Amino acid sequence: MILVENLTKRFEDVFAVRDLDLSIPAGEVFAFLGPNGAGKTTTIKILTGLIRPTQGRAVLGGFDIQKNAFEAKKLIGYIPDHPYVYEKLTGREFFTFIGDLFGVPKELREEKFEHYFKLFGLLGATDKLIQNYSHGMRQKLVMSVSLMHDPSIIVVDEPMVGLDPQSALVVKRLFREKAREGAAVFLSTHTLSVAEEVADRIGLINRGKLIFLGTLEEMRKTTQKDGNLEELFLELTGREISSESR
Amino acid sequence: MKLSTLRIIFDAKHRIVNNYIRDMKSHIWIHALMGLGVVIFLVGGGTGFFFVLFDFLLSDNLQPFGGLLLNHLIGMIFLAFFSMLVFSNIIITLSTTYISRELDFYMSLPIRYRDLFLVKLVESIIYSSWAFTILVLPIFMAYGASNKVPFLFYPLSAILVVPFMIFPAALGAIITMLVSAYLPARKTRLLSFFLAAGAIIATVVTVRILGFRRIFSLSDVKDFNQIMGFLNVGNDPVLPNYWFTQGLIAAGMGKWKEWFYWFCVLFSSALMFMQVCWWLVPRLYYRGWCLARETSSQGSVSGRFSILTRLDRLLKFLPSRARALVSKDIKTFWRDPAQWTQIIILFGLLFIYIGNLRSASRYTGAINIFLPRWQTLLSFFNLGATCFILSIITTRFIYPMLSLEGKQFWAVGLAPMDRCYIVWEKYWLSAITALVSAEIMMVFSNYILKVELLMRMVSTVTVFIMTFGLTSLSVGLGAISPDFREDNPARIANGFGGTMNVVLSLIYTGVVISFEIFPIYLDALGRRPLSSWPLKLAVPYVGAFILVNAVTIVLPMKIGLARWRKLEM
Numbered sequence A: 001m002i003l004v005e006n007l008t009k010r011f012e013d014v015f016a017v018r019d020l021d022l023s024i025p026a027g028e029v030f031a032f033l034g035p036n037g038a039g040k041t042t043t044i045k046i047l048t049g050l051i052r053p054t055q056g057r058a059v060l061g062g063f064d065i066q067k068n069a070f071e072a073k074k075l076i077g078y079i080p081d082h083p084y085v086y087e088k089l090t091g092r093e094f095f096t097f098i099g100d101l102f103g104v105p106k107e108l109r110e111e112k113f114e115h116y117f118k119l120f121g122l123l124g125a126t127d128k129l130i131q132n133y134s135h136g137m138r139q140k141l142v143m144s145v146s147l148m149h150d151p152s153i154i155v156v157d158e159p160m161v162g163l164d165p166q167s168a169l170v171v172k173r174l175f176r177e178k179a180r181e182g183a184a185v186f187l188s189t190h191t192l193s194v195a196e197e198v199a200d201r202i203g204l205i206n207r208g209k210l211i212f213l214g215t216l217e218e219m220r221k222t223t224q225k226d227g228n229l230e231e232l233f234l235e236l237t238g239r240e241i242s243s244e245s246r
Numbered sequence B: 001m002k003l004s005t006l007r008i009i010f011d012a013k014h015r016i017v018n019n020y021i022r023d024m025k026s027h028i029w030i031h032a033l034m035g036l037g038v039v040i041f042l043v044g045g046g047t048g049f050f051f052v053l054f055d056f057l058l059s060d061n062l063q064p065f066g067g068l069l070l071n072h073l074i075g076m077i078f079l080a081f082f083s084m085l086v087f088s089n090i091i092i093t094l095s096t097t098y099i100s101r102e103l104d105f106y107m108s109l110p111i112r113y114r115d116l117f118l119v120k121l122v123e124s125i126i127y128s129s130w131a132f133t134i135l136v137l138p139i140f141m142a143y144g145a146s147n148k149v150p151f152l153f154y155p156l157s158a159i160l161v162v163p164f165m166i167f168p169a170a171l172g173a174i175i176t177m178l179v180s181a182y183l184p185a186r187k188t189r190l191l192s193f194f195l196a197a198g199a200i201i202a203t204v205v206t207v208r209i210l211g212f213r214r215i216f217s218l219s220d221v222k223d224f225n226q227i228m229g230f231l232n233v234g235n236d237p238v239l240p241n242y243w244f245t246q247g248l249i250a251a252g253m254g255k256w257k258e259w260f261y262w263f264c265v266l267f268s269s270a271l272m273f274m275q276v277c278w279w280l281v282p283r284l285y286y287r288g289w290c291l292a293r294e295t296s297s298q299g300s301v302s303g304r305f306s307i308l309t310r311l312d313r314l315l316k317f318l319p320s321r322a323r324a325l326v327s328k329d330i331k332t333f334w335r336d337p338a339q340w341t342q343i344i345i346l347f348g349l350l351f352i353y354i355g356n357l358r359s360a361s362r363y364t365g366a367i368n369i370f371l372p373r374w375q376t377l378l379s380f381f382n383l384g385a386t387c388f389i390l391s392i393i394t395t396r397f398i399y400p401m402l403s404l405e406g407k408q409f410w411a412v413g414l415a416p417m418d419r420c421y422i423v424w425e426k427y428w429l430s431a432i433t434a435l436v437s438a439e440i441m442m443v444f445s446n447y448i449l450k451v452e453l454l455m456r457m458v459s460t461v462t463v464f465i466m467t468f469g470l471t472s473l474s475v476g477l478g479a480i481s482p483d484f485r486e487d488n489p490a491r492i493a494n495g496f497g498g499t500m501n502v503v504l505s506l507i508y509t510g511v512v513i514s515f516e517i518f519p520i521y522l523d524a525l526g527r528r529p530l531s532s533w534p535l536k537l538a539v540p541y542v543g544a545f546i547l548v549n550a551v552t553i554v555l556p557m558k559i560g561l562a563r564w565r566k567l568e569m
Helices: A040-047 A069-075 A091-101 A106-119 A135-147 A165-180 A192-198 A216-223 A229-245 B005-024 B027-057 B065-099 B102-107 B113-147 B153-180 B185-210 B212-216 B224-235 B240-252 B256-297 B320-334 B337-362 B365-370 B374-398 B406-412 B420-449 B453-480 B489-494 B496-525 B535-566
Strands: A002-011 A014-024 A029-033 A055-060 A076-079 A153-157 A184-188 A201-206 A209-214
Touching: A002 A040, A014 A040, A014 A201, A014 A209, A029 A040, A029 A165, A029 A192, A040 A055, A040 A153, A040 A184, A069 A076, A076 A135, A091 A106, A091 A135, A091 B005, A106 A135, A135 A165, A153 A165, A165 A184, A165 A192, A184 A192, A192 A229, A201 A216, A201 A229, A209 A216, A209 A229, A216 A229, B005 B113, B027 B065, B027 B113, B027 B496, B065 B113, B065 B153, B065 B224, B065 B240, B065 B256, B102 B113, B102 B256, B113 B153, B113 B240, B113 B256, B153 B240, B153 B256, B240 B256, B320 B420, B374 B420, B374 B453, B374 B489, B374 B496, B420 B453, B420 B535, B453 B496, B453 B535, B489 B496, B496 B535
Parallel strands: A029 A184, A029 A201, A076 A153, A153 A184
Antiparallel strands: A002 A014, A002 A055, A201 A209
16 A cells, blocks of 8 residues: 655755655554654655655555655545644534545535544534634544545554543544554554554654564564563664664 | 535635634724725825826827827836736745645645646735735726726726736746746745846846936937837837737727737737646646755754854843844844845835936936925935835834744743843834834935935934834734734734734824925925924924824833733733
8 A cells, every 4th residue: 555665865965764665555554653853754744745755756555656646645644743724714614625625525524524523522613713723623623634535545643742532542543443444554653652552563763764664573572672662662762873873 | 516626725715714804803894994095095196196197198288299108108107017016926926836834735635736836826816916906096097087088998907907917927937936946945035136136137227228317307308209219118019018008098099999909919928828837837836846845944054144143142242131032033034035035125126216216316407397396305205215115114024023922932931031021122123123224225315315404314313213113113013912823924914903003104104204394395495494483383393293203102112011911822
């Protein structure tokens, strides 16, 4: 579903992403982890066509995001870390707007509207202007609109920021459900417990390079430690730092 | 039914406008009335001015040359409008189609680049059209009234405006696309300087080469053909302003077939440029947009613009808190191209205006016959223009300053200092910057115009006082009604508070100049020297003048500070 080959992004003298190779099949939740400035968001922006790679390619659902952007984007549901929303639209109007852009039929759109707004507890704010929504409510609204058209590829950047524990649980279950339905979920997060709970595989990037790719079990074998993801993460990234400083 | 992308986006924008208006509640009527008042004032005043000019040119004793001169003059006016529209569309396209944050949202959606570009192009046309409409309406109405045109002239002229606005929008978009595909967004500053400088140099060179100045000197002009030759620059048949002018003239004379011909010429040419745009978009737009995003988000600024990096040392004389706030404000302003490109345009216009003053000041013979001591009037006009620009600048840049602190208030507001410290910092930074700029313009233009000593003193002191008054209005009103939700200074300035600010600033400018012009012009004409004014008239007159200024300088700040202290974030 998501194929990344030899992906490199260079900004002047800095390699934000270097020689990244990934393959994420349908039905998998893939957690993409790394320290701040590691290259996670750059990778996501290349996957969604917001940045051009210096080298390599990203293929989503069989479409190269650079050459067939329109076809690829129809398959993607993108949930950014700082989503842009029209504050002078109501939640319902924004949902309708995105639904029309994705060509979601009216009946299906209304069904999805009821489903997601109920799921996220937004029914009470349906006809309020988005400018009056809290950060968490906006995040939930963006998730609703991004999943409305049943994308086969879901790209998420920091989904948990601003969510209350109940909503966080809903979101985690939702990603697992979507994967069961056949979607490929590409999830970038600093909340390691989320990755630990929902991810089938984990990719760890540091300073633009992929330093680990595999399951949590494989990560334990690699590090020869039995701890949780946080401990393994710190072990691997710390190891990277100390090997570079030698 | 599958809706087109354009219709979906415009429907959403329409809803946004409706919700915005509904959200304004009671303010909307005041806002609308004030806006309408300003428009009526500008259009009415402009119509009156042009009517007097056109009627003079069409008077019997100037025929048959007056009519010809009028048509050529209109051609030149629309050439200037066309150039302004191209330039403003370049700036608007750059910000709405390349830099706007909204584009991150659209670019992640399945929207074809052509559709997105078209949406933005239509937005560009709408943004530039309202100002153009206000400029062109007085000319239509004055032309119609002085030529006694048939009624159909008005709707047909309005129809001609449509392709005349599409043409420069498409041309501006093409230029922006071509440049942005190869010149990254960081170079926007450089690009804007070159564009503005290029426009000014082109204007100055054109004026000099064609020898327009000689029109004003009766001794230099050999015959009427020479004058017409000078004016031909606005009447080249390959230029769109020529087609527009011919269409206008045809509509005024009731020649409908001829009007239709010129309409087709304009429309087909505008369509051709749109076609070029359409062809370029899939090839250049995404590339330019990516380049704009990549270079604007990367790169260290240390070591560049060494004045900025040494700012803290240059401001050492200030207390540390003031130094921190001033340094932050200067750096954030300089690093935001969307802010200072508009200052370039404003000062560019002022520079051209001063260049024209220089030309006009040499050729006084003809004008003195109609208007004795016209230099005195012109120096008041100059003073008014400087204060007008100052009003626009204070509204556009100073008024939003406190609102923009809203998002940073978690840091600035929680710092160990009196809240009002921020307000005073904005006030003094703005006042000193505005004062230096305005006084330089005033002294320089007085020197060029060779105004007499009294007027030099009056204008210099007036600008000094009014700078503090206008700054007080902008900072005070900004503190009274800040908009912390908005982070776009243009939107803040265009809101209700900003509109109030510009109207009050213009009223203040008008009142102060009215106070001065009456006694000083009478003195200049020799009809009533200033020293002949009896004390019982002079004292209240001067007292009222001082009161108006004192109230404007003190009251907005007093109320603003009181409100700011009580503000809840």
